[in-house]
Amino acid sequence: MSNAETFPEIREAVRRLCAGFPGEYWREKDRERAYPTEFVRALTESGFLSVLIPEAYGGSGLGLGAAIAVLEEVHRSGSNGGASHAQMYTMGTLLKHGSEAQKQAYLPKIASGELRLQAFGVTEPGAGTDTTRITTFARRDGDHYVVRGQKIWISRAEHSDLMVLLCRTTAREEAARPSDGMSVLLVDMRQAVGNGLTIRQIRTMLNHASTELFFDDLRVPVENLIGKEGQGFRYILDGMNAERILIAAECIGDARFFIDRASAYAREREVFGRPIGQNQGVQFPIARAHVQTSAADLMVRHAADLFDDGQPSGTEANMAKMLASEASWFAADTCVQVHGGFGFAEEYDIERKFRETRLYQVAPISTNLILSHVGNHVLGLPKSF
């Protein structure tokens, strides 16, 4: 069974919801670099963003399989889940490693959408992908941590009530291992902004609410520490698997969008007295995109099954993300080519989706880093860094 056949009721409901947000809506948001508040609200109110939260805390507890169905359909419809997807999985760190009191306090409100947990602060300008080199530091001062440092590329920080923040509580040089000495804090953005936290927007080639964060002695109550001090890196890695699998599902949705559009256009557009899709030079790349997408789709489903079964899924999550992001990029490039000049016209939404899907070969983890994981950890090849 392919992913496209799972959770048919959810898929149908998501398609209906997305039909209320047509290309023109997304084009305007893209032009203005504006946050799609109405879309995120509709998705929240429908309950689709709380499918990973257990029923005991107000969600539907359906697991990644259902979350995949939601995000894949969002993307296949031409919409973009980037503004909302973090509300689904960022709470995983709290769910897995938070105290019962923290879970009771936050999860039901995240499930209802009363609290937006859309921001996840890891990346720093000086560290890049080498997360153990982060230097944003949380110093203990009585019943508070005092945070100083800087983050970059933090999505949706201006549209979030809470942020899961990774920072050092022990300097790298003083920690037993480089990955020790990092901790996760839950930052209340409503209190933080203007009181030690400054947010600066970064304009990018896609509409992704990207920001840079500056921490200048931000005070965070000690009770907002998630799990044990110094163990944060491990907690964050756990959450990243869900993120990679869900973003892979968005890529599958994007790829299907491009394949649907390319096939329709290739059937209709006539040049030299015949549909362009009759030419194998046009038909074969579309068929290849379908083949690649179907294979990637199976890997996404496999990774999600492992995750939902509580089994290790890091390698599969990485492989799914790589295959799906490459399949969507190939489908995007093919779709532009098939449309000729119209591939570049805003009103076709193809150029927008083309820009949007390119992101996923870089974020949340770049292809080279996935290959290096597979080389070292799966194939036993020498470590290069």
Ligand SMILES: Cc1cc2nc3c(=O)[nH]c(=O)nc-3n(C[C@H](O)[C@H](O)[C@H](O)COP(=O)(O)OP(=O)(O)OC[C@H]3O[C@@H](n4cnc5c(N)ncnc54)[C@H](O)[C@@H]3O)c2cc1C
């Ligand atoms: C739109 C957008 C949204 C984002 N949202 C968030 C967010 O919400 N929260 C967050 O914390 N981060 C976020 N990120 C950051 C994202 O996770 C990083 O950009 C990504 O992981 C790559 O890290 P980097 O940009 O620091 O690249 P670098 O680490 O500087 O790497 C640059 C290039 O060099 C390659 N490279 C580096 N080292 C090696 C090596 N040893 N071998 C081979 N190749 C290597 C990489 O593969 C990459 O292609 C976002 C980024 C973008 C662009």
